[in-house]
Amino acid sequence: xxxxxxxxxxxxxxxxxxxxxxxxxxxxxxxxxxxxxxxxxxxxxxxxxxxxxxxxxxxxxxxxxxxxxxxxxxxxxxxxxxxxxxxxxxxxxxxxxxxxxxxxxxxxxxxxxxxxxxxxxxxxxxxxxxxxxxxxxxxxxxxxxxxxxxxxxxxxxxxxxxxxxxxxxxxxxxxxxxxxxxxxxxx
Amino acid sequence: xxxxxxxxxxxxxxxxxxxxxxxxxxxxxxxxxxxxxxxxxxxxxxxxxxxxxxxxxxxxxxxxxxxxxxxxxxxxxxxxxxxxxxxxxxxxxxxxxxxxxxxxxxxxxxxxxxxxxxxxxxxxxxxxxxxxxxxxxxxxxxxxxxxxxxxxxxxxxxxxxxxxxxxxxxxxxxxxxxxxxxxxxxxxxxxxxxxxxxxxxxxxxxxxxxxxxxxxxxxxxxxxxxxxxxxxxxxxxxxxxxxxxxxxxxxxxxxxxxxxxxxxxxxxxxxxxxxxxxxxxxxxxxxxxxxxxxxxxxxxxxxxxxxxxxxxxxxxxxxxxxxxxxxxxxxxxxxxxxxxxxxxxxxxxxxxxxxxxxxxxxxxxxxxxxxxxxxxxxxxxxxxxxxxxxxxxxxxxxxxxxxxxxxxxxxxxxxx
Numbered sequence: 289x290x291x292x293x294x295x296x297x298x299x300x301x302x303x304x305x306x307x308x309x310x311x312x313x314x315x316x317x318x319x320x321x322x323x324x325x326x327x328x329x330x331x332x333x334x335x336x337x338x339x340x341x342x343x344x345x346x347x348x349x350x351x352x353x354x355x356x357x358x359x360x361x362x363x364x365x366x367x368x369x370x371x372x373x374x375x376x377x378x379x380x381x382x383x384x385x386x387x388x389x390x391x392x393x394x395x396x397x398x399x400x401x402x403x404x405x406x407x408x409x410x411x412x413x414x415x416x417x418x419x420x421x422x423x424x425x426x427x428x429x430x431x432x433x434x435x436x437x438x439x440x441x442x443x444x445x446x447x448x449x450x451x452x453x454x455x456x457x458x459x460x461x462x463x464x465x466x467x468x469x470x471x472x473x474x475x
Numbered sequence: 476x477x478x479x480x481x482x483x484x485x486x487x488x489x490x491x492x493x494x495x496x497x498x499x500x501x502x503x504x505x506x507x508x509x510x511x512x513x514x515x516x517x518x519x520x521x522x523x524x525x526x527x528x529x530x531x532x533x534x535x536x537x538x539x540x541x542x543x544x545x546x547x548x549x550x551x552x553x554x555x556x557x558x559x560x561x562x563x564x565x566x567x568x569x570x571x572x573x574x575x576x577x578x579x580x581x582x583x584x585x586x587x588x589x590x591x592x593x594x595x596x597x598x599x600x601x602x603x604x605x606x607x608x609x610x611x612x613x614x615x616x617x618x619x620x621x622x623x624x625x626x627x628x629x630x631x632x633x634x635x636x637x638x639x640x641x642x643x644x645x646x647x648x649x650x651x652x653x654x655x656x657x658x659x660x661x662x663x664x665x666x667x668x669x670x671x672x673x674x675x676x677x678x679x680x681x682x683x684x685x686x687x688x689x690x691x692x693x694x695x696x697x698x699x700x701x702x703x704x705x706x707x708x709x710x711x712x713x714x715x716x717x718x719x720x721x722x723x724x725x726x727x728x729x730x731x732x733x734x735x736x737x738x739x740x741x742x743x744x745x746x747x748x749x750x751x752x753x754x755x756x757x758x759x760x761x762x763x764x765x766x767x768x769x770x771x772x773x774x775x776x777x778x779x780x781x782x783x784x785x786x787x788x789x790x791x792x793x794x795x796x797x798x799x800x801x802x803x804x805x806x807x808x809x810x811x812x813x814x815x816x817x818x819x820x821x822x823x824x825x826x827x828x829x830x831x832x833x834x835x836x837x838x839x840x841x842x843x844x845x846x847x848x849x850x851x852x853x854x855x856x857x858x859x860x861x862x863x864x865x866x867x868x869x870x871x872x873x874x875x876x877x878x879x880x881x882x883x884x885x886x887x888x889x890x891x
Contacts, residue, residue: 306594306635306637307675311656311675313657313658314637314655314656314675315657316657316658317637317639317657318637318638320640321602321640344657348658352658352659355642355659355660355818356599356640356660357640357641358599358640358641359640374561374760374808374812375561375719375760375794375805375808375809376561376562376718376719376759376792376794378808379718379719379720379794379795379796379800380718380719380724411641412561412812412815412816413559413560413561413562413563413643413812414600415558415559415563415564415566415567415598415600415601416564416567417561417562417563417564417718417719417792418564418716418717418718418724418725424600429602430602430603431600431602431603432603
């Protein structure tokens with residue numbers, strides 16, 4: 289049984305209706321977004337199901353996942369933080385910002401924090417060059433921009449996200465287990 | 476600053492709300508055109524306006540539309556909202572704050588070429604914007620601005636969204652079409668051109684967001700009003716995305732033909748810490764590096780004059796480098812960008828961007844030898860005029876001009 293089709297029959301019909309009836313392959317990317325929104329990544333089962341719905345081979349669907357950087361084939365941090373370090377952002381200090389942030393979280397770009405909360409990635413232009421340093425946060429199918437950042441400002445946001453998502457304080461390298469209620473030592 | 480046509484939302488609060496847009500005359504032109512003007516009249520007006528594509532190539536918009544054959548149907552219109560050139564952030568502002576003007580432009584364009592289905596291709600990073608657009612399009616359909624038999628005529632129009640997933644190459648129009656069709660975003664061989672065999676092999680117009688946002692103004696106020704701004708060959712206003720080492724980066728809508736000096740020193744308020752300006756990249760990462768001499772600063776920013784400096788105006792993403800910027804570092808950034816974004820289809824680009832990045836990395840890490848500078852330049856030179864699409868060609872521009880004009884910056888990085 290095709291679980292994706294079973295769970296989202298209306299949504300899938302709506303997606304297919306956007307394209308000519310003999311061009312179902314066009315639905316591959318919207319369906320991948322749908323599957324990724326559900327699980328945070330595209331599983332092998334989802335690949336197979338999308339191949340079935342669109343009538344293309346699972347290999348072709350997998351190649352699409354591999355080609356586009358926002359599709360993921362493995363689960364990673366609950367929050368994917370993507371920091372732009374392209375030239376325009378770099379000219380406004382994005383690289384120093386990324387290094388500072390990674391140092392505090394004790395990870396390198398591309399890695400996930402031990403508690404599985406955050407994956408930090410270095411990405412290409414996010415079309416907000418006048419508001420660098422910035423990152424975008426991918427949470428399931430949601431993407432939000434955080435502009436004009438400093439490492440301290442971002443860590444503050446991560447503290448609140450850690451409390452909201454994991455119900456535990458954020459672990460940082462410099463300040464182990466700081467409880468935000470215990471008097472904002474980061475200020 | 477001159478009259479704001481595209482960034483009108485800065486003068487009118489809430490213009491991204493449908494009722495505010497309508498209260499300010501929104502969609503009146505749309506209704507008038509569908510009910511009382513012929514498609515070829517719209518095409519002729521846009522041709523006469525001299526509007527040129529704002530996505531980078533600067534090709535006359537009306538002429539592009541006129542290439543669609545009238546014996547192959549259906550026709551499609553695709554809005555290119557894949558803005559991803561490093562240094563470009565103008566379409567995002569339009570999509571967020573003045574979305575209906577863009578949508579109305581897309582509608583008018585669809586009517587001009589008699590397309591009944593249009594697509595908006597959003598880059599994957601704009602997923603929240605795309606979601607909002609789905610709501611907006613549903614509301615417009617419910618209110619009778621989109622859908623079947625519009626305003627009692629025989630004309631029907633549906634607009635669909637399609638979300639990318641992170642690939643710079645999809646800004647190239649044939650790669651974008653591949654991406655809509657559910658494949659890897661790799662460019663197509665031309666001919667056939669999209670105007671003849673584009674989306675789903677049918678005649679297709681592909682226009683940039685900013686280009687489309689100009690259409691309602693041309694159709695409402697007329698060709699002469701549009702031509703009042705800008706120059707004879709580059710009429711109209713343009714959004715300049717100013718970034719890099721300036722005090723006040725941002726989007727500035729100015730008449731085409733405004734000088735670099737005015738943009739950088741008047742609107743951008745000059746260089747950070749009042750440092751000396753060093754070079755300008757007028758078309759983002761795809762630019763040639765232009766040494767910022769007085770003559771360059773006094774050059775008008777239009778399609779011809781900028782090209783005469785050795786770099787296309789592109790989408791007018793003007794990136795500023797100052798005396799604190801080492802050009803070898805700049806090249807390291809651009810080579811990393813292009814090797815990451817090369818789609819892998821053609822060998823000169825796939826291999827060339829890879830090796831340029833490696834040689835640039837070696838120089839930047841202090842392990843480079845003198846001959847590496849010439850090797851880097853030679854790899855770039857070997858790629859030129861051999862790549863399948865513009866991405867590969869553009870990847871060489873900053874490398875060649877950077878070494879040509881700023882060799883000392885590279886030498887300073889070499890193994891001592």
